[in-house]
Amino acid sequence: ILNTLTFRSDTVLLGWLSTLEATGIYAAAYRLFETALFLVYSMARVTAPKMAAESDRSKLLRLAGLAPAILVAVFLPYVLVLMLRGADVMTLVFGSQYGGMESALTLAALGASLIPYALQFIAQSTLLSRKFNREVLVGATIALVVNVGVNLVLIPRLGAFGAGLGTMLALTVQWVYLRVLVGRRLGPTKTWPATWPALVAGLVMAPVVWFLPQLIVDAIAGTIVYGAVIALAYRTFRPDVFAMAQKVVRP
Numbered sequence: 001i002l003n004t005l006t007f008r009s010d011t012v013l014l015g016w017l018s019t020l021e022a023t024g025i026y027a028a029a030y031r032l033f034e035t036a037l038f039l040v041y042s043m044a045r046v047t048a049p050k051m052a053a054e055s056d057r058s059k060l061l062r063l064a065g066l067a068p069a070i071l072v073a074v075f076l077p078y079v080l081v082l083m084l085r086g087a088d089v090m091t092l093v094f095g096s097q098y099g100g101m102e103s104a105l106t107l108a109a110l111g112a113s114l115i116p117y118a119l120q121f122i123a124q125s126t127l128l129s130r131k132f133n134r135e136v137l138v139g140a141t142i143a144l145v146v147n148v149g150v151n152l153v154l155i156p157r158l159g160a161f162g163a164g165l166g167t168m169l170a171l172t173v174q175w176v177y178l179r180v181l182v183g184r185r186l187g188p189t190k191t192w193p194a195t196w197p198a199l200v201a202g203l204v205m206a207p208v209v210w211f212l213p214q215l216i217v218d219a220i221a222g223t224i225v226y227g228a229v230i231a232l233a234y235r236t237f238r239p240d241v242f243a244m245a246q247k248v249v250r251p
Contacts, residue, residue: 002140006147006170010163013151022159025103029086029164033110036078038108039194040121043071047122053131061189064126069194071118073230075145077223080209082111088215102160109164113171119191120175126182126189135181197233201226221230 011030014023047067054060082089086107091099120143124136147170154162182189205226212218 002137002144004251005142006144007167009144009148010167013148013155014160014163017152017155018159022155022163022184024104024162025098025106026163028090028105029103029110029160030100032082032089032107033091033113036075036114037117040071040118043067043118044121044125048125048129051126052098054129056186060126061131061187064122064186064193065189066187066194067125068119069191070197071122072115072195073198073201074112075118075178076198077205077226079114080202080206080222081163081219083108084206084209085215085218086111092215106162106164106231109161113164114170115174116168119173120178123175123178126186127178130186132158132181132185135185136178139174139178139181142177146170146173149172171235194238198231200233201230204229 007030011023011027014026023158023213036163051060051063067069076125086102086104087099090103091106124139147166150169151163154165155163156162158165179189208222208225211220212221
């Protein structure tokens with residue numbers, strides 16, 4: 001409920017503190033943010049039961065480190081397209097009236113928010129698997145307070161873009177809080193060693209997305225380049241991550 005309030009409060013505050021145009025831009029951009037969230041829920045459906053049933057803490061922490069790395073790897077191409085070609089995406093999906101700078105910046109902020117959302121969701125699952133329910137509730141409360149507070153400051157100045165920044169900041173704070181709790185209550189998780197191949201592939205993909213003129217062409221070409229680089233990197237350096245990703249795709 002608190003997480004839902006965190007997301008829905010943005011539109012309410014935009015309608016109160018800004019213009020109908022800004023509210024419409026944010027609502028449209030938010031649809032593209034929501035579209036990808038099923039991937040997080042799919043990962044949680046695979047990992048949460050395994051976490052709850054795992055009696056070996058080291059195996060639990062290993063799973064808690066690999067799952068967010070896989071989500072980052074899956075999300076990154078979509079995030080890059082939204083961040084680098086936001087105006088073109090909005091124009092393609094909703095029409096030319098949504099192709100301005102405010103739309104591009106808002107979609108970039110919400111696109112970037114997908115990464116901390118995925119990370120905090122897996123951290124939630126990890127804590128809930130060991131019945132740290134109160135700590136997860138506190139994290140959701142913190143995110144709501146941060147989101148509302150930041151929106152009250154930024155929306156009057158930046159409109160829809162300010163609301164997008166508020167979402168990104170709130171989710172990042174929530175993830176950091178939960179990540180620290182996982183480390184203190186359960187032990188350290190190693191996400192970075194399984195994440196760097198995706199970041200390298202993203203760096204290779206970004207110029208393709210940025211420089212090709214046609215959105216559909218650059219999205220397809222960029223994703224193909226990204227997929228080739230990341231598959232090679234994971235199969236070579238982290239075959240354990242590659243195997244787990246295959247289980248998620250083909251359970």
